[in-house]
Amino acid sequence: MNEIKPRRLRQADIAALAGVSVSTVSRVLANEPGISESVREHILRVAAEHGYQVRSAPEAVPGGLALIASDGVTGGLSVFYESIVEGLRTAAAEHGMSFEVRLIREDRATPEVIRDYLKSARAEGLFLVGIDPSGALRGWIDDEKVPVVLVNGTDPQLRLDGVSPSNFFGAFQAAQRLLKAGHRRILHLTGSHRNTIRERVRGFEAAITSVPDAEGRLVPMTFHGSASREAHELTAAILAENAGFTAAFCMNDFIAVGVLEAVTEAGLRVPEDFAIVGFDDLPCALMTNPPLSTMRVDRAALGREAIGLMMSRFRDRAAPARHVCLGVIPVAGGTVSDVATS
Structure with missing residues:
Protein backbone atom coordinates (compact mmCIF):
# COMPACT_ATOMS: atom_id res chain seq x y z
CA MET A 1 0.00 0.00 0.00
CA ASN A 2 1.44 3.39 -1.00
CA GLU A 3 2.10 5.77 1.85
CA ILE A 4 0.54 9.19 1.34
CA LYS A 5 3.08 11.90 1.98
CA PRO A 6 1.83 15.04 3.72
CA ARG A 7 1.58 18.10 1.48
CA ARG A 8 4.42 20.59 1.90
CA LEU A 9 3.32 23.71 3.73
CA ARG A 10 3.04 26.78 1.49
CA GLN A 11 3.26 30.47 2.28
CA ALA A 12 -0.51 30.74 1.74
CA ASP A 13 -1.02 28.15 4.48
CA ILE A 14 1.17 30.11 6.89
CA ALA A 15 -0.75 33.27 6.04
CA ALA A 16 -4.08 31.57 6.84
CA LEU A 17 -2.76 30.13 10.11
CA ALA A 18 -1.20 33.45 11.18
CA GLY A 19 -4.16 35.55 10.06
CA VAL A 20 -2.11 37.80 7.76
CA SER A 21 -1.76 38.33 4.01
CA VAL A 22 0.42 36.14 1.80
CA SER A 23 2.49 39.17 0.82
CA THR A 24 3.27 39.86 4.49
CA VAL A 25 4.43 36.27 4.96
CA SER A 26 6.55 36.52 1.81
CA ARG A 27 8.23 39.72 3.02
CA VAL A 28 8.95 38.24 6.45
CA LEU A 29 10.45 35.05 5.01
CA ALA A 30 12.60 37.14 2.64
CA ASN A 31 13.77 39.21 5.64
CA GLU A 32 12.58 42.45 4.02
CA PRO A 33 12.32 45.64 6.11
CA GLY A 34 9.09 47.45 6.96
CA ILE A 35 7.41 44.75 9.08
CA SER A 36 6.90 45.29 12.82
CA GLU A 37 8.91 42.99 15.07
CA SER A 38 5.76 41.61 16.76
CA VAL A 39 4.23 40.57 13.42
CA ARG A 40 7.57 39.18 12.23
CA GLU A 41 8.00 37.07 15.37
CA HIS A 42 4.38 35.83 15.17
CA ILE A 43 4.74 34.66 11.57
CA LEU A 44 8.10 32.96 12.21
CA ARG A 45 6.67 31.21 15.27
CA VAL A 46 3.67 29.91 13.32
CA ALA A 47 5.94 28.74 10.51
CA ALA A 48 8.23 26.91 12.93
CA GLU A 49 5.34 25.26 14.81
CA HIS A 50 4.00 23.77 11.58
CA GLY A 51 7.36 22.57 10.29
CA TYR A 52 8.04 25.20 7.63
CA GLN A 53 11.79 25.45 6.99
CA VAL A 54 12.75 29.10 7.20
CA ARG A 55 16.00 29.85 5.47
CA SER A 56 18.34 31.87 7.58
CA ALA A 57 18.92 35.41 6.38
CA PRO A 58 22.26 36.01 4.69
CA GLU A 59 24.85 37.54 6.95
CA ALA A 60 24.98 41.29 6.53
CA VAL A 61 28.18 42.59 4.94
CA PRO A 62 29.65 45.83 6.35
CA GLY A 63 29.74 48.74 3.94
CA SER A 166 53.72 44.02 -10.31
CA ASN A 167 55.58 47.31 -10.36
CA PHE A 168 59.09 45.96 -9.79
CA PHE A 169 58.85 43.09 -12.28
CA GLY A 170 56.80 45.16 -14.72
CA ALA A 171 59.49 47.85 -14.81
CA PHE A 172 62.23 45.20 -14.97
CA GLN A 173 60.54 43.62 -17.98
CA ALA A 174 59.95 46.99 -19.64
CA ALA A 175 63.64 47.89 -19.38
CA GLN A 176 64.60 44.42 -20.59
CA ARG A 177 62.56 44.98 -23.74
CA LEU A 178 64.77 47.94 -24.52
CA LEU A 179 67.96 46.12 -23.59
CA LYS A 180 67.06 43.11 -25.77
CA ALA A 181 66.50 45.50 -28.65
CA GLY A 182 70.15 46.51 -28.31
CA HIS A 183 69.85 49.79 -26.39
CA ARG A 184 72.50 50.45 -23.77
CA ARG A 185 71.90 54.06 -22.72
CA ILE A 186 68.36 54.33 -21.44
CA LEU A 187 66.41 57.12 -19.74
CA HIS A 188 63.75 56.57 -17.09
CA LEU A 189 61.34 59.48 -16.70
CA THR A 190 59.69 59.22 -13.32
CA GLY A 191 58.81 61.07 -10.15
CA SER A 192 56.52 60.41 -7.22
CA HIS A 193 56.49 59.98 -3.46
CA ARG A 194 54.45 56.77 -3.82
CA ASN A 195 55.82 53.36 -2.88
CA THR A 196 54.50 51.84 -6.12
CA ILE A 197 56.56 54.20 -8.26
CA ARG A 198 59.66 53.59 -6.16
CA GLU A 199 59.21 49.91 -6.96
CA ARG A 200 59.26 50.75 -10.68
CA VAL A 201 62.50 52.67 -10.21
CA ARG A 202 64.00 49.65 -8.43
CA GLY A 203 62.90 47.37 -11.26
CA PHE A 204 64.42 49.65 -13.89
CA GLU A 205 67.71 49.90 -12.02
CA ALA A 206 67.87 46.12 -11.50
CA ALA A 207 67.43 45.53 -15.22
CA ILE A 208 70.14 48.05 -16.10
CA THR A 209 72.52 46.49 -13.55
CA SER A 210 71.94 43.03 -15.05
CA VAL A 211 73.68 44.09 -18.30
CA PRO A 212 77.37 45.01 -17.76
CA ASP A 213 77.66 47.73 -20.42
CA ALA A 214 74.24 49.30 -19.87
CA GLU A 215 73.71 52.76 -18.38
CA GLY A 216 70.51 54.23 -17.06
CA ARG A 217 69.64 57.80 -16.11
CA LEU A 218 66.74 58.74 -13.88
CA VAL A 219 64.99 61.86 -15.14
CA PRO A 220 62.98 63.32 -12.22
CA MET A 221 59.70 65.03 -13.01
CA THR A 222 57.82 67.61 -10.96
CA PHE A 223 54.33 67.11 -12.50
CA HIS A 224 53.56 70.81 -12.28
CA GLY A 225 51.10 71.06 -15.15
CA SER A 226 50.89 68.65 -18.06
CA ALA A 227 53.00 65.50 -17.63
CA SER A 228 53.28 65.11 -21.41
CA ARG A 229 54.48 68.68 -21.86
CA GLU A 230 57.04 68.38 -19.08
CA ALA A 231 58.32 65.08 -20.52
CA HIS A 232 58.58 66.72 -23.94
CA GLU A 233 60.70 69.57 -22.57
CA LEU A 234 62.95 67.31 -20.52
CA THR A 235 63.56 64.91 -23.40
CA ALA A 236 64.27 67.71 -25.86
CA ALA A 237 66.90 69.11 -23.47
CA ILE A 238 68.57 65.72 -23.04
CA LEU A 239 68.63 65.05 -26.78
CA ALA A 240 70.29 68.43 -27.27
CA GLU A 241 73.15 67.24 -25.06
CA ASN A 242 74.03 64.51 -27.61
CA ALA A 243 74.78 62.20 -24.66
CA GLY A 244 74.03 59.06 -26.65
CA PHE A 245 70.75 57.99 -25.05
CA THR A 246 68.70 55.97 -27.51
CA ALA A 247 65.72 54.78 -25.44
CA ALA A 248 63.37 55.71 -22.63
CA PHE A 249 61.20 53.82 -20.19
CA CYS A 250 58.40 56.06 -18.98
CA MET A 251 56.52 55.90 -15.68
CA ASN A 252 53.22 56.04 -17.55
CA ASP A 253 51.85 56.42 -21.06
CA PHE A 254 51.12 60.15 -20.75
CA ILE A 255 54.83 60.72 -20.17
CA ALA A 256 55.67 58.44 -23.10
CA VAL A 257 53.51 60.60 -25.39
CA GLY A 258 55.62 63.64 -24.54
CA VAL A 259 58.86 61.74 -25.10
CA LEU A 260 57.66 60.50 -28.49
CA GLU A 261 56.78 64.04 -29.58
CA ALA A 262 60.22 65.36 -28.59
CA VAL A 263 62.04 62.52 -30.32
CA THR A 264 60.04 62.96 -33.50
CA GLU A 265 60.61 66.72 -33.52
CA ALA A 266 64.36 66.05 -33.20
CA GLY A 267 64.23 64.18 -36.52
CA LEU A 268 64.86 60.75 -35.01
CA ARG A 269 63.12 57.63 -36.28
CA VAL A 270 61.08 55.53 -33.85
CA PRO A 271 61.95 52.80 -33.06
CA GLU A 272 65.07 52.63 -35.27
CA ASP A 273 66.93 55.59 -33.71
CA PHE A 274 65.08 55.91 -30.41
CA ALA A 275 62.82 53.42 -28.61
CA ILE A 276 60.15 54.08 -25.99
CA VAL A 277 58.21 51.88 -23.56
CA GLY A 278 55.36 53.24 -21.46
CA PHE A 279 53.33 51.77 -18.60
CA ASP A 280 49.60 51.24 -17.82
CA ASP A 281 48.30 50.72 -21.41
CA LEU A 282 46.03 53.76 -21.30
CA PRO A 283 43.80 54.62 -24.30
CA CYS A 284 46.29 57.25 -25.48
CA ALA A 285 48.76 54.44 -26.26
CA LEU A 286 46.74 53.60 -29.38
CA MET A 287 46.47 57.21 -30.52
CA THR A 288 50.15 57.93 -31.19
CA ASN A 289 52.06 57.31 -34.41
CA PRO A 290 53.41 54.71 -34.10
CA PRO A 291 51.26 53.25 -31.28
CA LEU A 292 53.09 53.08 -27.98
CA SER A 293 54.79 49.94 -26.77
CA THR A 294 53.65 49.69 -23.17
CA MET A 295 52.87 47.43 -20.22
CA ARG A 296 49.22 46.53 -19.63
CA VAL A 297 47.75 46.82 -16.12
CA ASP A 298 44.40 45.08 -15.55
Whole structure:
Protein backbone atom coordinates (compact mmCIF):
# COMPACT_ATOMS: atom_id res chain seq x y z
CA MET A 1 0.00 0.00 0.00
CA ASN A 2 1.44 3.39 -1.00
CA GLU A 3 2.10 5.77 1.85
CA ILE A 4 0.54 9.19 1.34
CA LYS A 5 3.08 11.90 1.98
CA PRO A 6 1.83 15.04 3.72
CA ARG A 7 1.58 18.10 1.48
CA ARG A 8 4.42 20.59 1.90
CA LEU A 9 3.32 23.71 3.73
CA ARG A 10 3.04 26.78 1.49
CA GLN A 11 3.26 30.47 2.28
CA ALA A 12 -0.51 30.74 1.74
CA ASP A 13 -1.02 28.15 4.48
CA ILE A 14 1.17 30.11 6.89
CA ALA A 15 -0.75 33.27 6.04
CA ALA A 16 -4.08 31.57 6.84
CA LEU A 17 -2.76 30.13 10.11
CA ALA A 18 -1.20 33.45 11.18
CA GLY A 19 -4.16 35.55 10.06
CA VAL A 20 -2.11 37.80 7.76
CA SER A 21 -1.76 38.33 4.01
CA VAL A 22 0.42 36.14 1.80
CA SER A 23 2.49 39.17 0.82
CA THR A 24 3.27 39.86 4.49
CA VAL A 25 4.43 36.27 4.96
CA SER A 26 6.55 36.52 1.81
CA ARG A 27 8.23 39.72 3.02
CA VAL A 28 8.95 38.24 6.45
CA LEU A 29 10.45 35.05 5.01
CA ALA A 30 12.60 37.14 2.64
CA ASN A 31 13.77 39.21 5.64
CA GLU A 32 12.58 42.45 4.02
CA PRO A 33 12.32 45.64 6.11
CA GLY A 34 9.09 47.45 6.96
CA ILE A 35 7.41 44.75 9.08
CA SER A 36 6.90 45.29 12.82
CA GLU A 37 8.91 42.99 15.07
CA SER A 38 5.76 41.61 16.76
CA VAL A 39 4.23 40.57 13.42
CA ARG A 40 7.57 39.18 12.23
CA GLU A 41 8.00 37.07 15.37
CA HIS A 42 4.38 35.83 15.17
CA ILE A 43 4.74 34.66 11.57
CA LEU A 44 8.10 32.96 12.21
CA ARG A 45 6.67 31.21 15.27
CA VAL A 46 3.67 29.91 13.32
CA ALA A 47 5.94 28.74 10.51
CA ALA A 48 8.23 26.91 12.93
CA GLU A 49 5.34 25.26 14.81
CA HIS A 50 4.00 23.77 11.58
CA GLY A 51 7.36 22.57 10.29
CA TYR A 52 8.04 25.20 7.63
CA GLN A 53 11.79 25.45 6.99
CA VAL A 54 12.75 29.10 7.20
CA ARG A 55 16.00 29.85 5.47
CA SER A 56 18.34 31.87 7.58
CA ALA A 57 18.92 35.41 6.38
CA PRO A 58 22.26 36.01 4.69
CA GLU A 59 24.85 37.54 6.95
CA ALA A 60 24.98 41.29 6.53
CA VAL A 61 28.18 42.59 4.94
CA PRO A 62 29.65 45.83 6.35
CA GLY A 63 29.74 48.74 3.94
CA GLY A 64 32.84 49.96 2.12
CA LEU A 65 34.11 53.45 1.31
CA ALA A 66 36.73 54.14 -1.37
CA LEU A 67 38.76 57.34 -1.13
CA ILE A 68 40.58 58.30 -4.31
CA ALA A 69 43.41 60.82 -4.50
CA SER A 70 41.86 63.73 -6.39
CA ASP A 71 45.33 65.01 -7.32
CA GLY A 72 45.89 61.97 -9.54
CA VAL A 73 42.43 61.99 -11.05
CA THR A 74 42.49 65.64 -12.00
CA GLY A 75 46.06 65.28 -13.21
CA GLY A 76 44.97 63.18 -16.18
CA LEU A 77 44.80 59.68 -14.71
CA SER A 78 41.00 59.62 -14.40
CA VAL A 79 40.77 56.82 -16.97
CA PHE A 80 43.13 54.73 -14.84
CA TYR A 81 41.01 55.15 -11.73
CA GLU A 82 37.69 54.78 -13.56
CA SER A 83 38.56 51.18 -14.40
CA ILE A 84 39.60 50.46 -10.82
CA VAL A 85 36.31 51.88 -9.50
CA GLU A 86 34.40 49.78 -12.03
CA GLY A 87 36.07 46.66 -10.61
CA LEU A 88 35.37 47.78 -7.06
CA ARG A 89 31.69 48.50 -7.72
CA THR A 90 31.06 45.26 -9.60
CA ALA A 91 32.69 43.04 -6.99
CA ALA A 92 31.05 44.91 -4.10
CA ALA A 93 27.62 44.34 -5.65
CA GLU A 94 28.37 40.65 -6.11
CA HIS A 95 29.19 40.34 -2.41
CA GLY A 96 26.22 42.42 -1.25
CA MET A 97 28.47 45.18 0.06
CA SER A 98 27.11 48.73 0.09
CA PHE A 99 29.78 50.89 -1.50
CA GLU A 100 30.56 54.58 -1.93
CA VAL A 101 33.35 56.50 -3.65
CA ARG A 102 34.67 59.94 -2.77
CA LEU A 103 37.53 62.09 -4.00
CA ILE A 104 39.90 63.59 -1.47
CA ARG A 105 43.10 65.58 -1.63
CA GLU A 106 45.84 63.43 -0.19
CA ASP A 107 46.90 66.13 2.26
CA ARG A 108 43.32 66.15 3.63
CA ALA A 109 43.27 62.41 4.28
CA THR A 110 43.48 62.90 8.05
CA PRO A 111 41.94 60.68 10.74
CA GLU A 112 39.31 63.31 11.57
CA VAL A 113 38.16 63.72 7.96
CA ILE A 114 38.15 60.00 7.21
CA ARG A 115 36.27 59.21 10.43
CA ASP A 116 33.52 61.60 9.32
CA TYR A 117 33.47 60.14 5.80
CA LEU A 118 33.11 56.59 7.12
CA LYS A 119 30.32 57.65 9.45
CA SER A 120 28.34 59.48 6.77
CA ALA A 121 28.76 56.54 4.37
CA ARG A 122 27.82 54.06 7.11
CA ALA A 123 30.90 52.08 6.15
CA GLU A 124 33.38 50.02 8.14
CA GLY A 125 35.85 49.08 5.42
CA LEU A 126 38.15 51.72 3.92
CA PHE A 127 39.74 51.47 0.47
CA LEU A 128 42.60 53.92 -0.09
CA VAL A 129 42.94 54.22 -3.87
CA GLY A 130 46.19 55.80 -4.96
CA ILE A 131 46.83 57.07 -1.43
CA ASP A 132 49.75 56.07 0.80
CA PRO A 133 48.59 56.77 4.38
CA SER A 134 50.56 59.30 6.40
CA GLY A 135 52.11 58.42 9.76
CA ALA A 136 49.20 60.01 11.61
CA LEU A 137 46.65 58.13 9.54
CA ARG A 138 48.54 54.87 9.99
CA GLY A 139 48.51 55.36 13.75
CA TRP A 140 44.76 55.99 13.75
CA ILE A 141 44.12 52.92 11.59
CA ASP A 142 46.15 50.77 14.00
CA ASP A 143 44.50 52.22 17.12
CA GLU A 144 40.93 51.97 15.80
CA LYS A 145 41.48 48.63 14.02
CA VAL A 146 39.89 50.01 10.85
CA PRO A 147 39.79 47.41 8.03
CA VAL A 148 41.85 48.98 5.23
CA VAL A 149 42.86 47.84 1.75
CA LEU A 150 45.38 49.82 -0.28
CA VAL A 151 44.30 49.78 -3.93
CA ASN A 152 47.09 50.38 -6.42
CA GLY A 153 49.28 50.75 -3.36
CA THR A 154 51.76 48.85 -1.24
CA ASP A 155 52.65 48.87 2.43
CA PRO A 156 56.44 48.38 2.77
CA GLN A 157 55.93 46.98 6.28
CA LEU A 158 53.02 44.75 5.16
CA ARG A 159 50.77 45.78 8.02
CA LEU A 160 47.90 46.73 5.70
CA ASP A 161 46.23 44.61 3.03
CA GLY A 162 46.87 45.81 -0.50
CA VAL A 163 46.70 45.06 -4.20
CA SER A 164 48.88 46.50 -6.93
CA PRO A 165 50.35 45.74 -10.34
CA SER A 166 53.72 44.02 -10.31
CA ASN A 167 55.58 47.31 -10.36
CA PHE A 168 59.09 45.96 -9.79
CA PHE A 169 58.85 43.09 -12.28
CA GLY A 170 56.80 45.16 -14.72
CA ALA A 171 59.49 47.85 -14.81
CA PHE A 172 62.23 45.20 -14.97
CA GLN A 173 60.54 43.62 -17.98
CA ALA A 174 59.95 46.99 -19.64
CA ALA A 175 63.64 47.89 -19.38
CA GLN A 176 64.60 44.42 -20.59
CA ARG A 177 62.56 44.98 -23.74
CA LEU A 178 64.77 47.94 -24.52
CA LEU A 179 67.96 46.12 -23.59
CA LYS A 180 67.06 43.11 -25.77
CA ALA A 181 66.50 45.50 -28.65
CA GLY A 182 70.15 46.51 -28.31
CA HIS A 183 69.85 49.79 -26.39
CA ARG A 184 72.50 50.45 -23.77
CA ARG A 185 71.90 54.06 -22.72
CA ILE A 186 68.36 54.33 -21.44
CA LEU A 187 66.41 57.12 -19.74
CA HIS A 188 63.75 56.57 -17.09
CA LEU A 189 61.34 59.48 -16.70
CA THR A 190 59.69 59.22 -13.32
CA GLY A 191 58.81 61.07 -10.15
CA SER A 192 56.52 60.41 -7.22
CA HIS A 193 56.49 59.98 -3.46
CA ARG A 194 54.45 56.77 -3.82
CA ASN A 195 55.82 53.36 -2.88
CA THR A 196 54.50 51.84 -6.12
CA ILE A 197 56.56 54.20 -8.26
CA ARG A 198 59.66 53.59 -6.16
CA GLU A 199 59.21 49.91 -6.96
CA ARG A 200 59.26 50.75 -10.68
CA VAL A 201 62.50 52.67 -10.21
CA ARG A 202 64.00 49.65 -8.43
CA GLY A 203 62.90 47.37 -11.26
CA PHE A 204 64.42 49.65 -13.89
CA GLU A 205 67.71 49.90 -12.02
CA ALA A 206 67.87 46.12 -11.50
CA ALA A 207 67.43 45.53 -15.22
CA ILE A 208 70.14 48.05 -16.10
CA THR A 209 72.52 46.49 -13.55
CA SER A 210 71.94 43.03 -15.05
CA VAL A 211 73.68 44.09 -18.30
CA PRO A 212 77.37 45.01 -17.76
CA ASP A 213 77.66 47.73 -20.42
CA ALA A 214 74.24 49.30 -19.87
CA GLU A 215 73.71 52.76 -18.38
CA GLY A 216 70.51 54.23 -17.06
CA ARG A 217 69.64 57.80 -16.11
CA LEU A 218 66.74 58.74 -13.88
CA VAL A 219 64.99 61.86 -15.14
CA PRO A 220 62.98 63.32 -12.22
CA MET A 221 59.70 65.03 -13.01
CA THR A 222 57.82 67.61 -10.96
CA PHE A 223 54.33 67.11 -12.50
CA HIS A 224 53.56 70.81 -12.28
CA GLY A 225 51.10 71.06 -15.15
CA SER A 226 50.89 68.65 -18.06
CA ALA A 227 53.00 65.50 -17.63
CA SER A 228 53.28 65.11 -21.41
CA ARG A 229 54.48 68.68 -21.86
CA GLU A 230 57.04 68.38 -19.08
CA ALA A 231 58.32 65.08 -20.52
CA HIS A 232 58.58 66.72 -23.94
CA GLU A 233 60.70 69.57 -22.57
CA LEU A 234 62.95 67.31 -20.52
CA THR A 235 63.56 64.91 -23.40
CA ALA A 236 64.27 67.71 -25.86
CA ALA A 237 66.90 69.11 -23.47
CA ILE A 238 68.57 65.72 -23.04
CA LEU A 239 68.63 65.05 -26.78
CA ALA A 240 70.29 68.43 -27.27
CA GLU A 241 73.15 67.24 -25.06
CA ASN A 242 74.03 64.51 -27.61
CA ALA A 243 74.78 62.20 -24.66
CA GLY A 244 74.03 59.06 -26.65
CA PHE A 245 70.75 57.99 -25.05
CA THR A 246 68.70 55.97 -27.51
CA ALA A 247 65.72 54.78 -25.44
CA ALA A 248 63.37 55.71 -22.63
CA PHE A 249 61.20 53.82 -20.19
CA CYS A 250 58.40 56.06 -18.98
CA MET A 251 56.52 55.90 -15.68
CA ASN A 252 53.22 56.04 -17.55
CA ASP A 253 51.85 56.42 -21.06
CA PHE A 254 51.12 60.15 -20.75
CA ILE A 255 54.83 60.72 -20.17
CA ALA A 256 55.67 58.44 -23.10
CA VAL A 257 53.51 60.60 -25.39
CA GLY A 258 55.62 63.64 -24.54
CA VAL A 259 58.86 61.74 -25.10
CA LEU A 260 57.66 60.50 -28.49
CA GLU A 261 56.78 64.04 -29.58
CA ALA A 262 60.22 65.36 -28.59
CA VAL A 263 62.04 62.52 -30.32
CA THR A 264 60.04 62.96 -33.50
CA GLU A 265 60.61 66.72 -33.52
CA ALA A 266 64.36 66.05 -33.20
CA GLY A 267 64.23 64.18 -36.52
CA LEU A 268 64.86 60.75 -35.01
CA ARG A 269 63.12 57.63 -36.28
CA VAL A 270 61.08 55.53 -33.85
CA PRO A 271 61.95 52.80 -33.06
CA GLU A 272 65.07 52.63 -35.27
CA ASP A 273 66.93 55.59 -33.71
CA PHE A 274 65.08 55.91 -30.41
CA ALA A 275 62.82 53.42 -28.61
CA ILE A 276 60.15 54.08 -25.99
CA VAL A 277 58.21 51.88 -23.56
CA GLY A 278 55.36 53.24 -21.46
CA PHE A 279 53.33 51.77 -18.60
CA ASP A 280 49.60 51.24 -17.82
CA ASP A 281 48.30 50.72 -21.41
CA LEU A 282 46.03 53.76 -21.30
CA PRO A 283 43.80 54.62 -24.30
CA CYS A 284 46.29 57.25 -25.48
CA ALA A 285 48.76 54.44 -26.26
CA LEU A 286 46.74 53.60 -29.38
CA MET A 287 46.47 57.21 -30.52
CA THR A 288 50.15 57.93 -31.19
CA ASN A 289 52.06 57.31 -34.41
CA PRO A 290 53.41 54.71 -34.10
CA PRO A 291 51.26 53.25 -31.28
CA LEU A 292 53.09 53.08 -27.98
CA SER A 293 54.79 49.94 -26.77
CA THR A 294 53.65 49.69 -23.17
CA MET A 295 52.87 47.43 -20.22
CA ARG A 296 49.22 46.53 -19.63
CA VAL A 297 47.75 46.82 -16.12
CA ASP A 298 44.40 45.08 -15.55
CA ARG A 299 42.92 47.95 -13.60
CA ALA A 300 39.46 46.45 -13.11
CA ALA A 301 41.11 43.36 -11.62
CA LEU A 302 42.80 45.57 -9.02
CA GLY A 303 39.34 46.65 -7.85
CA ARG A 304 37.95 43.12 -7.82
CA GLU A 305 40.89 41.77 -5.84
CA ALA A 306 40.58 44.64 -3.36
CA ILE A 307 36.98 43.66 -2.56
CA GLY A 308 38.09 40.08 -2.04
CA LEU A 309 40.76 41.21 0.40
CA MET A 310 38.24 43.30 2.32
CA MET A 311 35.78 40.41 2.54
CA SER A 312 38.56 38.24 4.00
CA ARG A 313 39.45 41.02 6.44
CA PHE A 314 35.81 41.28 7.57
CA ARG A 315 35.81 37.54 8.27
CA ASP A 316 39.08 37.58 10.24
CA ARG A 317 40.19 40.99 11.43
CA ALA A 318 43.22 39.61 13.27
CA ALA A 319 44.69 37.73 10.30
CA PRO A 320 48.16 38.71 9.00
CA ALA A 321 48.07 41.32 6.25
CA ARG A 322 48.19 40.14 2.65
CA HIS A 323 49.34 41.81 -0.55
CA VAL A 324 48.09 40.68 -3.96
CA CYS A 325 50.46 41.47 -6.82
CA LEU A 326 49.02 41.26 -10.35
CA GLY A 327 51.32 40.63 -13.30
CA VAL A 328 51.53 43.17 -16.13
CA ILE A 329 51.52 42.20 -19.79
CA PRO A 330 53.78 43.63 -22.51
CA VAL A 331 51.89 45.34 -25.34
CA ALA A 332 53.87 45.30 -28.60
CA GLY A 333 52.99 48.70 -30.05
CA GLY A 334 55.48 50.22 -32.45
CA THR A 335 57.95 52.25 -30.40
CA VAL A 336 60.38 49.42 -29.68
CA SER A 337 61.57 46.82 -32.18
CA ASP A 338 59.78 43.47 -32.31
CA VAL A 339 62.84 41.57 -31.03
CA ALA A 340 62.12 43.04 -27.61
CA THR A 341 58.79 41.20 -27.24
CA SER A 342 59.55 38.02 -29.16
